[in-house]
Amino acid sequence: MARYIIRRLLQMVVTFVGATFVVYALMFANQNDPIQALAGDRPVSDNVRQVLTEQYHLNDPFLVQYGYYMRGLLTGDFGKTLTGRPIGDVMSDAWPNTIKLALLALFFATLFGIAAGLVAGLRRGSVFDNTTLALTLVVVGLPIIVLAPIAQLVFGVKLGWFPTTAGARPSLYGLILPALVLGAASTATILRLTRASVAENVRADYVRTARAKGLSARRVVAVHVLRNSMIPVITLIGVDLGTLMAGAIITEGVFNIPGVGSKLLLGIQTEDGPLVVGFVSVLVVVFLVTNLLVDLLYAVLDPRIRYE
């Protein structure tokens, strides 16, 4: 087991370096005129252009720029944005918001998704099953760009149950509505997957055996059915965490939570390579670590799986 983890961690280093290289190369290929992108419609004076070009090494070839970037990165310096703010500061402001939001969204999605999926799977064809089917179809069909403003209007502005926006230093209460909205699609998919998995496992031989042994219905469902149904669901949750972190652009915008999504969008719009690569590098680490955790959880859930 320990050897397996060490091997995975070493692979991570390679993946990490490769990923930053690829992202940097993509940003470089897309880079047209970051100085103009920042200035918008307004013409930029030659003087400003000359100085900024030198300062941000924009005139150097790709490998030289990448070299500057990696040299900084290895000494813990993420560089500066085009407006002169240290990217390290931008990240330490944005990441806590995103992590809180994504974990809360995932918590709600997992809680509601697995609970409702389990009930629906055990009572196939019941009113509950059909209602959740209809509801999940609606939720999956509604893009978040529609769902988020509607939720804000109804629960924030009209009913006043939740704060309309969460702000840059959000309270837990302020994050509940955005997290529910952000996690809505995940809730639906987790629910459907749990239901399908449970429905299949309920008819499995080992469940019949467990029942025949005289185990209580509660124990059969909790230990035998649910545990074995969790393997595909855990995989989904692992992948979702990364998606929730990187893909919260719309939710962040509607509820005014400055986080990773909005900073990535800004970085892409202003062609700010170091800003994008900084955030993506951390995202890559998040993806890699959650994947490792998911793989390790397989072994916990299913003792037949062994890592050597």
Next chain:
Amino acid sequence: MQVRRLIAGTLVPLAVTAGLVGCNSGDSAKVDPTGVVSIQIAEPQHLLPSNTNDASGIQVLSALYAGLVSYDQSFKPVPDTAQSIESSADHRVWTIKLKDGYTFHNGEKVRADNYINAWNYAAYGPNAQNNGYFFSRIQGFGETQLGPDPDGADGPEKPAPPKAKTMSGLKKIDDLTFQVTLSEPFTEFETVIGYSAFYPLPDAAFTAPGVINEDFEAAPIGNGAFQMNGKWEHDAKVEVAKYDGYPGTKPKVGGVEFRIYLQPSAAYADVLSDNLDVIPQIPTESIVTAPDDLGDRFQRSSASQFQFLAFPTFETEFSKPEVRKAISMAIDRDEIVRSVFKGSQQSARSFVSPVVAGYRENTCGEACEFDPGKAKALYEQNDGPKKLNLAYNSDGPHKDWIDATCNQLNANLGVECVATPEPKIADLLTKVEEKQDVGIFRLGWTMDYPSMESYLGPLYTTKGSSNYYGFSNADFDRLVSEGAAAKTPEESIAKYQDAENILAQQLPVIPLRFAQNNYGFSTRVQNVVVDLFSRIDLSQIEVLG
């Protein structure tokens, strides 16, 4: 990205404002003089006067700093922190005398040196300040700029360093007086120095002569009615509190929280639920419901931004003014304003915006009147091209109205009109600068200072910095430069108006729309007025107790 340096206040808004002031004076008992008002901004790019040119940064600076001049209701400059501003007979040498009694928030007295140092810092090339070009009229500006880069900005070679660190045109007379010598006469120089680029900087801003303290932007020290309350919290807020040592007009609130929003739609939702007091620009998608949502708390005023379609006049197919006129007449401006912009902008039929002295309505005349029949006849008479291209940048909100314009041209001129997007504004500007054939293209312009010259000079003179359409007219150039050196501002305006008349005949561009400030506020505040630079006027706004 559109909204920069804007200016506000015209016919309707001024009338509305006057009315408001009138009826609200009775309610003054309820006003809370210590109340804090919250105003939406986006994350400012910079908070240094010489480097700030985004609307949000300018709004914050307007609280922290006070300008040499402010503007009256007819957009003419009046001395504010200046005691007097006098020029020599030829309008080349300007003597600025400061009022005594102004202090920076750290207690430093405001002196002539504070202006001279700040302006020299802004102009000095290697500092790469965004507003450096504002000082280009001052004598000796050229010597403070970097030499031309021998192999272009992308090459490895470095440009020659500047010849001087300071501008020779700035001279201190005594502690409260300084003299500005311009390289060429400019009658309206007083109008220029009201812009935020011309604010002074305290000695505390500099660590050494010409070097700004790196931490200064985190908590700028100004000479204005408000001082920083804490630091600039990036992506969150900038808080300011009333500065008691300010001798000018006292604000009627205890402080302002500039709250930073990623999107205006979130700010609008917060105004609806009274979590935020003022939104300076309501997003277009909410404009339709705003009158119902906010009632009297939704207001409009004119802004300086000017949207137009430009012709590459050097291409033979667009070289005839008649062809350009026909295209202009085939566009129904009002319909596009109504259906695409939901009334959030106004149709333009002049070449300068309604917020500068000398603006006249409908200088464009017949050419901007929608008349499809005449347009088609004129177009065919002059062999207008069968195919038209409308180029725009898709990183701005332009697709809808460009498509609508194209459809109108298709229908009214019987041509094949194609809208061609460029990914970014930079792509579009690069192409038109290199005179590549993109067809007709859209551009926007926001004035630098409230003068007709700020439109006519850069956009249409032969050497204008943003004349991308190859327009060159000797009479026009002459009138603009005569206007700049006229005896009085009134004579300047007369010359500029003559110049504008030439544009109306030649139509190098066709005016489409002027922007508006569509602002709204919560039930907690009153007397919300948008000032000349599209900023919420912080000296008038009041919080209800």
